[in-house]
Amino acid sequence: MKDFKKSTVYQIYPKSFYDTNGDGFGDLNGVIEKLDYLKNLGIDYIWITPFYPSPQVDNGYDIADYYNIDPSFGTLEDFEKLVVEAKARNIYIMLDMVFNHTSTEHNWFKKALDGEEKYKEFYIFKEAVNNELPTNWKSKFGGTAWEYIDKFEEYYLHLFDRTQADLNWDNEEVRKEIYSIVNYWIEKGVKGLRFDVINLISKPEKFENDLDGDGRRFYTDGPKIHEYIKELNENTYGKYDDIITVGEMSSTSIENCIGYSNPKEKELSMVFNFHHVKVDYKNQNKWELQVCNFDNLKKILNDWQLGMQDGNGWNANFWCNHDQPRIVSRFGNDKEYHKESAKMLATMIHLLRGTPYIYQGEEIGMTNAYFTDINQYVDVESLNYFKILKEQEINEDEIYKVLQERSRDNSRTPMQWNSSKNAGFSQGKPWLSINDNYTDINVENGIKDKSSILYHYKKLISLRKQYDVIAYGNYLPMLEDNESVFAYKREYKDEYLIVLNNFYGREVEIELDIQDLEKYKCIITNYEERNLKLRFTLKPYESIAFIK
Ligand code: GLC
Numbered sequence: 001m002k003d004f005k006k007s008t009v010y011q012i013y014p015k016s017f018y019d020t021n022g023d024g025f026g027d028l029n030g031v032i033e034k035l036d037y038l039k040n041l042g043i044d045y046i047w048i049t050p051f052y053p054s055p056q057v058d059n060g061y062d063i064a065d066y067y068n069i070d071p072s073f074g075t076l077e078d079f080e081k082l083v084v085e086a087k088a089r090n091i092y093i094m095l096d097m098v099f100n101h102t103s104t105e106h107n108w109f110k111k112a113l114d115g116e117e118k119y120k121e122f123y124i125f126k127e128a129v130n131n132e133l134p135t136n137w138k139s140k141f142g143g144t145a146w147e148y149i150d151k152f153e154e155y156y157l158h159l160f161d162r163t164q165a166d167l168n169w170d171n172e173e174v175r176k177e178i179y180s181i182v183n184y185w186i187e188k189g190v191k192g193l194r195f196d197v198i199n200l201i202s203k204p205e206k207f208e209n210d211l212d213g214d215g216r217r218f219y220t221d222g223p224k225i226h227e228y229i230k231e232l233n234e235n236t237y238g239k240y241d242d243i244i245t246v247g248e249m250s251s252t253s254i255e256n257c258i259g260y261s262n263p264k265e266k267e268l269s270m271v272f273n274f275h276h277v278k279v280d281y282k283n284q285n286k287w288e289l290q291v292c293n294f295d296n297l298k299k300i301l302n303d304w305q306l307g308m309q310d311g312n313g314w315n316a317n318f319w320c321n322h323d324q325p326r327i328v329s330r331f332g333n334d335k336e337y338h339k340e341s342a343k344m345l346a347t348m349i350h351l352l353r354g355t356p357y358i359y360q361g362e363e364i365g366m367t368n369a370y371f372t373d374i375n376q377y378v379d380v381e382s383l384n385y386f387k388i389l390k391e392q393e394i395n396e397d398e399i400y401k402v403l404q405e406r407s408r409d410n411s412r413t414p415m416q417w418n419s420s421k422n423a424g425f426s427q428g429k430p431w432l433s434i435n436d437n438y439t440d441i442n443v444e445n446g447i448k449d450k451s452s453i454l455y456h457y458k459k460l461i462s463l464r465k466q467y468d469v470i471a472y473g474n475y476l477p478m479l480e481d482n483e484s485v486f487a488y489k490r491e492y493k494d495e496y497l498i499v500l501n502n503f504y505g506r507e508v509e510i511e512l513d514i515q516d517l518e519k520y521k522c523i524i525t526n527y528e529e530r531n532l533k534l535r536f537t538l539k540p541y542e543s544i545a546f547i548k
C-alpha cells in the first residue's frame, strides 16, 4: 500500500502522450510502452484524463459511456493490461471521474430528449422565467449556461459546453448510477480517483439570477456538497483502505477544502484549488493579461499551506495540468533561464506540504505552444473565446497574444520524446501541432544530460521518499516581505528543511535568522551546491534546499 504523503502523481493526457498505431492520437498502448520511463522517474500514480467513449467536444470531459474505452484510445483489454503492467512497476492508476455532467450523446440524455420522464429527471430542465432564460448564469466556456429544447419549451443547464449537460445530483437514482460506475472501475484495479469539478455538483434549491456575478456563488461548494461526497465515499472507495482520491475544486475556500480533505470527515484524500494560478488574471478575468502578481502568489500559497495545515486538510500541489499554460513560460523564463527557472519552480512546489502532481512534459520543461493561427487551436474554450473577444472588438493581434498565454492547448501539444519526426510522438499526423522546440526540449536529451530538468524532478520525487520532513513536516513561511524570494521552512520531529527560491532573473541578497548553520546540508539546487550562511546572494532563479 502506498502512502499518499510520500507519493508523487504523474498526469497523463493520453491523446498527447504516445501514439502506437500512427493515427495521430495517443493511446493506452502508448502509456503501456512508456511505463518504464515513468518507473525510472520514480512516480507512484498515473492520473489518466478521460478515455471513455466521447464525441470529444471537450477532449473527453464530455462522456457518452462511463463503462468503456473510446476506440481511439484502445479497448478494455488494453486498459486491463495497463493496470497489470503498471502494478508490476509499482505504479498505480488514478482515473478521472466526470460526474458534474455527461455528454449530450450519453444514452441518459438521449432518452431524456425522447421524453422519458425518468431520464429527464437525471438532468436539470427549467422553464423560462418572464420570457427570459431561467437564470442569468454563465457557462464557464463563455455564453449562457442554458440551452433551449423546443419540444419541451424548457432549457437544460450546462455549466460548461452546451454538449455537457449538468446532472441532477438531487436525484437519488443519479447518485446510485454514479456509485455503480465508480465501483466498476475500482473492481478493475484502479487505486486512485480524481473527481472533476466535484464541488459544483450540488445545485441550490432555488434557481435565481446572480445580480453580482456569473452564478457561481449559488452552486460552488453548494448546499449539499459535503453530504453528497460523504455518501459517495461510503458507497464506493470508502470501503477500501488503499484508494486515494482527489477532488478538483473550482473557486473554493480553505474552509470547505478542510471539510473535503480532513480524514475525520471521510470525504476525499486531497484537493486541488486554483487560486494560485489566477495571479496573472487581470480583473480576475482569464482572458485579460497581467504579469504574475508575486505578492499575491506568495500570500495565497502561504495562506493555503497554513490554513490547510491548521485544519488538518491536505493539498494536491501543482503548477501544470491539461487546463493550464506551461509553468516555465508562465512564472519562469523559457528563454534565457529555461533550465534554471523550470528547476526552481519544481523545487518550490514539490517541497511544500501536500502531494505533488506533475503534468506530462513538465519534467522536461516543455513550454507554451505559441501558435500563430486560429486553425492550430482545437480547444473548445479557446475557440469560443476567440469568437467572444472578436465580438468585443478586441484586435486580432491582441487576441492571439492572450491565446498564446492562456489557451489550454498550450499544455496539450504532444509529448516531446526525441528529436525525430513529430518528436517521436507519432508516425502519423498529430491531432495537435508539435511545439517547434522539440529538437531541443525532449526526453532523450533529458536522459543524456545529468544536469537536466528531468533529473531534477527525479531527485525531488526521491527526496520525498527519503526525508519524512518533506512528506509530513509542518509548514512555516520565511522572508514573507521579500519581493523576489519565496522561502519556507518545514519541521518534523528532529528534521528541519529550509527552501529558498528566487522567482526573478536578477540577483537578490537575503538575510536569514537561523541557528546551527553548520548542521544544514544542501540536498538540491539548480546551481552549484553551497553551504548555508546567514547572508548571501541568490543568483537569477536560484533555488536551494537545506536539511538539518
Ligand atoms: C475540469 C477539467 C477540464 C474540463 C472541465 C469540464 O475543469 O479539468 O478539462 O473542461 O472540468 O469537465
Ligand code: CA
Pocket (backbone or CB within 6 Å): 019, 020, 021, 022, 023, 024, 025, 026, 027, 072
Ligand atoms: Ca493512436
